[in-house]
Amino acid sequence: MTHISEIIEEILVEWAYRVHDGMPNPKNAQHIHELRESMEELNLPNNVIYQVIQNLINEEENPILKKKIKYKTKDGEDKEGTVGGILKQGEEHPAYKDAKAMLDKDKPKKKKKEKEPKQVTFKSPEDYVGGDDKKSDKEDKPTDDKPKAQSNGYVGDKDKTLEQGNPNDSEEYNRDLEPDDDGFNERNKKDANPTPPPPLKLDGIVKNPKFPKRYLKVLERMVNSKISARTAKWSHFSDIEGGAGKISAQAGELMTMMGTSMSDEEFEELTNAMLEHEKQLLENHPEVFKKKNKQGKLIDNPGSRIVDKSWVKAAKQSRKAILDRVKDQYGEDAEIVATAWDVGNEVETMGLSDYKKNKGFSTDMYIKVKKPDGEEVLDEVSLKKSVKVNFLNSSAGKFEEWDDNLPENINQTVYRNKARKRNIDFINNNRQKVDELLNSPEGEPIRKLMKSKGLTIEQALEGGSRDRQNILWKAIGLLAKKGDESAKSIIEQDNKEHDEFVAESVKAITENPKMRDGMLKEIRSEFPLKAVSDGEETMAIGPNSLDKKTMKAIFGTDNYDEIKEKLVAEPPKPLFDKNGEPIIDKKTGEQKMSAPYIGYKVEASGEVFPIAEIKVREDGRGYGGQFKFEMLLHKDFAPRLEKAQSEVYGETE
Numbered sequence: 001m002t003h004i005s006e007i008i009e010e011i012l013v014e015w016a017y018r019v020h021d022g023m024p025n026p027k028n029a030q031h032i033h034e035l036r037e038s039m040e041e042l043n044l045p046n047n048v049i050y051q052v053i054q055n056l057i058n059e060e061e062n063p064i065l066k067k068k069i070k071y072k073t074k075d076g077e078d079k080e081g082t083v084g085g086i087l088k089q090g091e092e093h094p095a096y097k098d099a100k101a102m103l104d105k106d107k108p109k110k111k112k113k114e115k116e117p118k119q120v121t122f123k124s125p126e127d128y129v130g131g132d133d134k135k136s137d138k139e140d141k142p143t144d145d146k147p148k149a150q151s152n153g154y155v156g157d158k159d160k161t162l163e164q165g166n167p168n169d170s171e172e173y174n175r176d177l178e179p180d181d182d183g184f185n186e187r188n189k190k191d192a193n194p195t196p197p198p199p200l201k202l203d204g205i206v207k208n209p210k211f212p213k214r215y216l217k218v219l220e221r222m223v224n225s226k227i228s229a230r231t232a233k234w235s236h237f238s239d240i241e242g243g244a245g246k247i248s249a250q251a252g253e254l255m256t257m258m259g260t261s262m263s264d265e266e267f268e269e270l271t272n273a274m275l276e277h278e279k280q281l282l283e284n285h286p287e288v289f290k291k292k293n294k295q296g297k298l299i300d301n302p303g304s305r306i307v308d309k310s311w312v313k314a315a316k317q318s319r320k321a322i323l324d325r326v327k328d329q330y331g332e333d334a335e336i337v338a339t340a341w342d343v344g345n346e347v348e349t350m351g352l353s354d355y356k357k358n359k360g361f362s363t364d365m366y367i368k369v370k371k372p373d374g375e376e377v378l379d380e381v382s383l384k385k386s387v388k389v390n391f392l393n394s395s396a397g398k399f400e401e402w403d404d405n406l407p408e409n410i411n412q413t414v415y416r417n418k419a420r421k422r423n424i425d426f427i428n429n430n431r432q433k434v435d436e437l438l439n440s441p442e443g444e445p446i447r448k449l450m451k452s453k454g455l456t457i458e459q460a461l462e463g464g465s466r467d468r469q470n471i472l473w474k475a476i477g478l479l480a481k482k483g484d485e486s487a488k489s490i491i492e493q494d495n496k497e498h499d500e501f502v503a504e505s506v507k508a509i510t511e512n513p514k515m516r517d518g519m520l521k522e523i524r525s526e527f528p529l530k531a532v533s534d535g536e537e538t539m540a541i542g543p544n545s546l547d548k549k550t551m552k553a554i555f556g557t558d559n560y561d562e563i564k565e566k567l568v569a570e571p572p573k574p575l576f577d578k579n580g581e582p583i584i585d586k587k588t589g590e591q592k593m594s595a596p597y598i599g600y601k602v603e604a605s606g607e608v609f610p611i612a613e614i615k616v617r618e619d620g621r622g623y624g625g626q627f628k629f630e631m632l633l634h635k636d637f638a639p640r641l642e643k644a645q646s647e648v649y650g651e652t653e
Contacts, residue, residue: 015035015038035053036049036053039052067082067102068080068081068082069082069083069098069099069102071086071095072094083099083102086098087100150377151371151377152369152378152379152535153329153535153548154534154536155534156534156535156536158357158536159353159354159357159358160352160358160377160378160536161353161378162350162351162352162368162378163351164351164375165351166337166338167337167349167350167351168209168210168337172212172345172346172349173209173211173212173213173338173346174212174213175212175213175240176214177240178238178239178240179239184221187236188221188224188225188231188236190230191225191226191228191230191236192225192226193224193225193281193285194285194288196280196284197277197280197281197284199220199224200220200224200274201220202217202220202223202270202273203216203220205270206258206262206266206270207266209258209261210261210262210337210338210339211257211258211338211339211341212341212346214238214240215254215257215258215341216258218238218254219251219254219255219307221237222237222247222306222307223274223306225237226288226305227248227303227305227306231247231306232246233247234250241343241345242343247306248306248307248308248311249385251311252311252314252315252383252385253341253364253365253383255271255307255311255312256315256318256319256322256365256383256540257339257340257364257365258270259271259319260322260323260339260365260367261336261338267316271312271315271316274307275309278305278307278308278309281305282300288304289301289304289305314385318383318540320543321542321544321645321649322381322538324545324649324650325538325545325547325549325649326367326379328648328649329379329547330369330371330372330377330379331371331372332372333372334370334371335369335370336367336369336370337368337370337376338350338367339365339366339368340365340366341365342363342366344356347359347366350378351368351376351378352366360380360382360531360536360537361382361528361536361537362382362528362531363380363381363536364381365380365381366379366380366381367380380536380538381538382528382531382537382538382539382540383539383540384539384541384542385542386541386542387541387544387633387635387638387641388632388633389539389632389633390630390631391527391528391611391612391631391632391633392523392612392629393628395626395627395628396410396412396505396616396626396629397412397626398519398522398629399412399505399508402514402515402517402519402522403514404514407504407508409501409504410501410504412501412626415497415501415625416626417625418497419494419497419622419623419625420463420469420623420625421463422490422493422494423463423469423473423476423490423622423623424463424472426476426486426487427460427461427476428461430479433479433484434457434479437475437482442478445474445478446475446478449470449471449474450471453467453470453471455471466620466623466624466625469620469622469623469624470620470623472623473622476490476622477491477622491622494621494622498621501616501618502616502617502627505616505627506572506596506614506616507571509569509596510571510596510614516569519569520567520569523567523598523631524564524567527564529560529563529564530560530564532546532547532548532551533548533558533559533560533563534560535548541641543645544641544642545649546641550644550645550648551563551644553643553647553648554640554641554644555600563600566600566601566602566603567598567601567611568598568599568600568601568608569596569597569598569599570596570597570598570608570610571596572593572594574591574592574593574594575592575594595614595615596613596614597610597611597614598610598611598614598631599611609636609637609640610636610637611637612631612632612634612637613632613633613635614631615628615629615630616630617630
């Protein structure tokens, strides 16, 4: 029997895997949806799933969950536990009913919203000309319920005000990096760059940092390390809380955050030092940092390094876009007091109250700006390396919310169960082949995978998780590679079913009214354009800034309420070459189709120009059963952004 702690651990691992940044957030509705699916895969009862989610959502806000309950065990032993702890253990707990009753009783009743009396503005006699019946041109203005813009331009319910003062002298900004150099060098023995050149030292380049000083050391460690499974995690470089996502992207964010607060001279010195170091590594160790192309020629392999010239270039471009926009928005004499990464302690030290409540929609870095009048305000930036931007990262699990009568052919739960049963059946029916494979040299990848997951082939055949299915799928793939026809047919079947699911999903999203309306409703509230329109944050997309001014240049308005009503879903369309001839897919022999997209319909002309490409893909082909629903910045939108950038701020570098 599986122990409860093992089940909990499995839920948490699966949940972390499913969310895009690996950091589940119980306040995020999509993350909660992913949690529900994780527990469904483990065949947990619906009441348990419901209770776990409710407890998780309410844990911080509801003190009743921490109250103690005395109860007797089945053996008559007197015990005590918390309401939340008891509920988490489910209905079999002897005090479950009492705990649930306490929770239900303590729930605050919803108050009826009282109607506010209509406000009447009384006119003075001066407002009338020629008697009571003749009004002047003066009219009553309707009451504007919209929140007033805060000092940084933000219009919304969050409190973006900052405590005035310099955070650079604070304990948080001056914390030493952990571990120290000796500890890190020991940790990094296998992953340190070969010499020559000697490890790059960045001390002394930045004299008076306006960012948490430890990040200069973090960047130094990243520059001096190769890419590996160990260095791919932030925790390898620092024991202090940091960012999430790909380590190279984190390095790029750090360079931009640091560089935005630095002088041009300091930043130039910093980036030149890193570029020169990279050049020397390539010259001295081509066997490590280069790869052979199809012609057998050695070429650069950027994937071998955490920080390469492309990330340095991206940081330079983003820095310029941010500084150009800051000077334009706040005035030429505006001064950057401090910058911070998207880490709660740092942002609150900068002066923002209640980081969790008031943080930006997708903010990666924070800037404390002193305006020419002396007031210090918060500026938030979402960083994107290039125009390859993912605007929305959701799941096909949302389809069930959009259409309560969802067809089975686009129901990912049905798809996943079918795929997993297929894999299990194949392995069971071909067990002798699989055992022979496992005991052969060709079976080493499966043995390594099983060891890393702590699973046997028998446990994998239980098939209730991604890890178990991954082992089965790996075995099928290796058998197919060896020429096994039955394994090949399984892979062909998977490809066919995957492509059908994607095609039918796209068709439903753009043609089924329920699906289309559900999707449009979601992006209208979650699309990052809203955060830009509200003035909450700007997006630094390569050398371009997507902000209120460039938004207005693109859409004719910076009001998201106006923009969202003109968002439309466009289905795939046949593609033609410049001569008007159909473009034929060489593999299928059929005419190629455009990708579906979210577009903006121009009222005057009826033109629809693309904003974001719609993409549906399985996360973990053959074994995951989890379809990502994404929206990526459309290639045809990028030129519009570049044109707007040029019009507003001048030519980019």
